[in-house]
Amino acid sequence: MSKLKHFQKYKLRYEVVAVVIYFFINNTLLATSEIMEAQRKNTSLPFDMWEPFVWEYSSAISTLLLLPFIILLLRKIPFNWQAVKRSFLQYFVAASVFSLLHVGIMVGLRKLAYFSVQRSYDFGDLWFELLYEYRKDLWAFIFFIIFLQGYRFILARLQGEANPVAESEEESDNQQVNKPIDRLLVKKLGKEFIIKITDVEWLESAGNYVNLHINGRIYPTRATLTQLSEQIAEKGFCRIHRSHAINLSYVESITPLSSGDSEVKLNNGKVLNLSRRYKDNLKAQLV
Numbered sequence: 001m002s003k004l005k006h007f008q009k010y011k012l013r014y015e016v017v018a019v020v021i022y023f024f025i026n027n028t029l030l031a032t033s034e035i036m037e038a039q040r041k042n043t044s045l046p047f048d049m050w051e052p053f054v055w056e057y058s059s060a061i062s063t064l065l066l067l068p069f070i071i072l073l074l075r076k077i078p079f080n081w082q083a084v085k086r087s088f089l090q091y092f093v094a095a096s097v098f099s100l101l102h103v104g105i106m107v108g109l110r111k112l113a114y115f116s117v118q119r120s121y122d123f124g125d126l127w128f129e130l131l132y133e134y135r136k137d138l139w140a141f142i143f144f145i146i147f148l149q150g151y152r153f154i155l156a157r158l159q160g161e162a163n164p165v166a167e168s169e170e171e172s173d174n175q176q177v178n179k180p181i182d183r184l185l186v187k188k189l190g191k192e193f194i195i196k197i198t199d200v201e202w203l204e205s206a207g208n209y210v211n212l213h214i215n216g217r218i219y220p221t222r223a224t225l226t227q228l229s230e231q232i233a234e235k236g237f238c239r240i241h242r243s244h245a246i247n248l249s250y251v252e253s254i255t256p257l258s259s260g261d262s263e264v265k266l267n268n269g270k271v272l273n274l275s276r277r278y279k280d281n282l283k284a285q286l287v
Contacts, residue, residue: 019064019067020064023060023063023064024060026060027056027057027059027060028053028056030052030056031052031053031055031056031057032052034052034055034056035049035052054109054110054113054114055110058105058106058107058109058110058113059102059106061105061106061109062101062102062103062105062106062109063102063140065105066098066101066102066105067144069098069101070094070098070141070144070145070148071148073091073094074145074148074149075206077090077094078208079091079145091145094141095137095138095141095142096134098137098141099130099133099134099137099138099141100130102133102137103129103130103133103137107121107123110123162184162185162186162195162212162219162220162221163184163185163187163221163222164181164183164184164185181197181228181231181232181235182196182197182235183195183196183197184196184197184212184219184221186219195214195219197232197235198235198236198247198249199214199215200212200213200214200232200237200247201213201214201215201246201247201250201266201267201268201270202244202245202246202247202250202266202270202272203225203228203229203237203244203245203246204225204243204244205224205225205242205243205244206220208222208224209221209222209223210223210224210225210228213270215268216268225239225242225243225244225245226239228245229245235247236248236249236285238278238281238282238285239278239281240264240272240273240274240275240278240282241272241273241274241275241278242275242277244272244273246264246266246272248285248286250266250267250268251264251265251266251267252265252266252267253265254274254282260276261273261274261275261276261279262274262279
């Protein structure tokens with residue numbers, strides 16, 4: 001297995017580990033900096049040695065817990081440059097909610113830590129502290145948005161973004177949304193190659209993109225799952241979930257669950273959920 005295929009297979013695990021390590025190192029440095037700064041001004045510390053670590057780690061943990069909220073925001077409400085004012089308002093509200101939740105979780109963790117050593121934690125003047133934290137959280141929120149978008153852009157270039165192969169320049173400039181797709185052109189690190197749509201094993205919705213899974217590799221294409229599923233339905237593809245569609249040629253087995261849903265196992269070992277909403281449609285296509 002190549003390094004890229006290995007990364008694609010365990011991408012989420014690597015991302016989680018990298019983020020946790022970053023916050024651990026960053027907030028450890030912040031805590032030790034507070035201690036060193038206090039020692040420069042006083043012969044004795046105005047706080048116990050463990051307190052800065054509680055302050056910084058509680059902030060890091062609350063941020064980590066809220067990162068999925070930002071990722072979900074980018075997927076469900078991507079920034080629309082055609083409606084800038086609306087997008088700015090939506091993201092401003094999201095940043096405000098993020099800050100309030102961050103402060104709430106952070107203060108709760110600090111109170112719990114202080115309670116465990118039979119002490120009480122004083123957050124200070126509520127409105128001043130909320131404004132102080134909001135100033136930092138707003139910048140952190142903007143940084144996360146920019147970082148996540150940049151990371152996705154770079155990853156898409158490394159993985160290779162897939163687009164339908166146009167039969168003419170005119171068609172390329174004016175793609176027909178419902179036109180059936182036979183082949184996809186993948187552009188990857190300055191190279192181009194063709195893949196057959198029938199080689200796609202399953203599809204996964206990812207915001208404004210659909211991830212195409214082919215032999216352990218993932219190729220993002222700019223489309224919605226509904227749109228793409230309709231375009232390739234005649235190629236043997238079927239929607240089985242609001243987030244997934246499959247190539248029926250790769251189905252190994254279907255196992256009913258007590259909940260009324262089912263599990264679809266593909267030849268490559270991947271198991272996907274088949275929701276009740278799409279069960280009749282799948283049966284109709286298998287007949």
